[in-house]
Amino acid sequence: MTHYWICLAIMAGSTYLLRAVPFSLVRRKIQSPFIRSFLHYIPYAVLTAMTVPAIFYAVDAPLAAAAGFITALVLALLGKGLTSVALAACGAVYVTSLILPFF
Amino acid sequence: MLTNKDFFRGLRAGIPIGAGYFSVSLSFGILAVSYGFTWWQAVFISMLTVTSAGQFAGLQAMLTPGQYFPLLLSQVTINIRYSMMSVSLSQKADATFGRLWRWLLGFFMTDEIFAVAAGEPVVKPRFFAGLTVLPWLGWVLGTLTGGLLGSVLPQDLMNALSVALYGMFIAIVAPVAKKEKPVLLAVGIAAGCSCLCTWLPGLKALPSGISVSLCAIIAAAVAAALFPVKEEDQ
Known part of the structure; x- marks a missing residue:
């Protein structure tokens, strides 16, 4: 239980400081082109590293996970919003795992 | 009012x-x-x-x-x-x-x-x-x-x-990767590195938090070094 509270303090504290400190203290623009570029690319790199290949292990059947992945990718490329992409991915996984036992 | x-x-x-x-x-x-x-x-x-x-x-x-x-x-x-x-x-x-x-x-x-x-x-x-x-x-x-x-x-x-959270991540990343080639490069490096960290015997021992951070930093640094973002792009 102590472990939980320490972890929560680390997560909440670091997240809050990362958000509030620059908001409160930094008023000038960051000058270094490298740091500005790095900050531009980092969100996409993080989200990708978290998703691939972990999404294929999130579901009991890797094939169902793959269906969810492909559905999300196609809809996202078509410009659908966050909520519809997320729900469609869930739907694809659900339907695929229902059908799979019959093959 | x-x-x-x-x-x-x-x-x-x-x-x-x-x-x-x-x-x-x-x-x-x-x-x-x-x-x-x-x-x-x-x-x-x-x-x-x-x-x-x-x-x-x-x-x-x-x-x-x-x-x-x-x-x-x-x-x-x-x-x-x-x-x-x-x-x-x-x-x-x-x-x-x-x-x-x-x-x-x-x-x-x-x-x-x-x-x-x-x-x-x-x-x-x-x-x-x-x-x-x-x-x-x-x-x-x-x-x-x-x-x-x-x-x-x-x-x-x-x-x-x-898979809802992953779906949301894909919805954030994919449209930008389609539009900006350097982002696609960063995405490719991050995905490749993350797969290596999951499957290669030596790297498998890394805690997942570390390997995600490591892959993201490498990918973003390579993209930033090769394709510095111009002022108006941000």
Whole structure:
């Protein structure tokens, strides 16, 4: 239980400081082109590293996970919003795992 | 009265974000409970951090005892983007956005709240305050619902909902990777590196928090070195 509270303090504290400190203290623009570029690319790199290949292990059947992945990718490329992409991915996984036992 | 109008305008702008957060945090609650956390532990995490990717990575790190440094490192790497958003939004905040407001409202700087606030010509504190209400409520109530229902829902459904967060990540990344080739490069490097860290015998031993951070830093640094972002692109 102590472990939980320490972890929560680390997560909440670091997240809050990362958000509030620059908001409160930094008023000038960051000058270094490298740091500005790095900050531009980092969100996409993080989200990708978290998703691939972990999404294929999130579901009991890797094939169902793959269906969810492909559905999300196609809809996202078509410009659908966050909520519809997320729900469609869930739907694809659900339907695929229902059908799979019959093959 | 003008200030209250700003608050309610913000509140309204937060409706779609709140609804979206509810559906995604539902799967966070389900996932947390399936990992062995209690529903209230999941709710506290959501109340105090309000960050999808960070909480998600945090859950995995929390499963291993004593992983405090990897946990901190993964949080900083994943959430450093909020610092960039905060810096960017601090330039748009109007004169009434005093120090106290910034320390209080900075807590709610999420990707979607930032995106809506950045669409304003000038950001007023009351508008921003109104904007944060429903997303935060949606995030917390979704976690609560998922945490409570997670143990009741059939396995197939829980299975399916556990990909919701990944779906949201894909929805954020894919359109930008399609439009900006350097982002596609960063995405490719991050995905390749992450696969290597999962499958290569030597690298498999790395805690997942560390390997995610490492892959992201390498990918972003390579992209930044090869394709510096021009002023107007940001």
